[in-house]
Amino acid sequence: MKSKFYELRADLLLLSVAIAWGVTFLMVQDAISTTPVYSFLFFRFALASLLMFFIAYKYLNFINKKTVIYGVILGVFLFSAFATQTFGLAYTQSSIVAFITGLNVICVPFLAYFIFKEKIRKNVLLGSFIAVFGLYLLTMSGTLTFEKGEFLTLICAFLFALQIIFTGKFSKEVNVFLLVLFQLITVAVLSLIFSLSLEEKTFNISYNYAFFKAVIITAVFATVYAFLIQTYMQQFTTATKTAIIFAMEPVSAAIFAYITVNESLSATQVFGAILIVFATIIAELQFKKSKQI
Secondary structure: OHHHHHHHHHHHHHHHHHHHHHHOHHHHHHHOOOOOHHHHHHHHHHHHHHHHHHHOHHHHHHOOHHHHHHHHHHHHHHHHHHHHHHHHHOOOOHHHHHHHHOOHHHHHHHHHHHHHOOOOOHHHHHHHHHHHHHHHHHHOOOOOOOOHHHHHHHHHHHHHHHHHHHHHHHOOOOOHHHHHHHHHHHHHHHHHHHHHHHOOOOOOOOOOHHHHHHHHHHHHHHHHHHHHHHHHHOOOOOHHHHHHHHOOHHHHHHHHHHHHHOOOOOHHHHHHHHHHHHHHHHHHOOOOOOOOO
C-alpha cells in the first residue's frame, strides 16, 4: 500500500513536469524565432547547471566516476534528441516532428524489454498505444511520409526513450542531485559546441525581455525542476508510465495556447487530447502483478 502511494505521488509529480514543459512551449517557440536554437539551449542549460550546482552543493563530496559517467550518458541522450529533432524540423513539418517525437511513448516499453528483459504490464502497453493514437489526432496536420526529416525525428524519439529508460536505472544507483547536475552540464557544453560550429552567432544575440524571460523560466521550471523531479521520481514508478505521462506535454501546451493566445482546437484535436488523458488513467490501473518497467 505504501509503495503504491509513492508510485501515485511520483506519477502526479511527473505530470507536473509534462505541464511545465507544455506551458513553456510557446515561450521557447517565441525565443528561438529570434535566437539560434543551440545558442538558446546553451543559455538555458548553462543557467540551469549553475542553479543545480547550488542545489547539489552539499552532495559534492559524493561525486565519483560512476556519477559523472552516468550524468554524461544521460546528457548525451538528451542533447542528441534535441539535435536530431532540430535537424528534423529543417526537412519536414513541425506537426509531423511533434507526432514522431511522441512515439517515444511506444519505444520505451519495447526498448526496456530488449535492454533489461523486463516484462510489460498489459494495461500500460495498451495505454502506450492509445497515447500514440491520441498524439496523432492532436498533433498531425500534414501527410506522414518517411524521408530524411522523419528519419531524424524517429532517431530523436528513440533517444528520448533511452533517456527515460536509463534515468530510471541510474537514479537508483547514484546520487540523484549530482546525476542531474552532470546531465545538465553535458547538455550545456554540447549546445555551446554545436552553436559555435553551426550557427552564425552564439553570444552576439538580442538580449531582450523575451529572451531573458524564456531563459530564466525554462531554466528554473522546464529544466532544473523538470529533470530533478523526473530523475528522483522515476525511482518509484516505471519508465513506460513515465513516457505515457510525458505524452501530456502537447495536451497542456494546446490548452495553454487556447487560454493565452486563443489558439483554436479542432474537434479531432480535442478528442486526441482526451485519448491521451484516458491513456494515463489506464496506465494507473492495476491488474495481475508482474515485473514492471
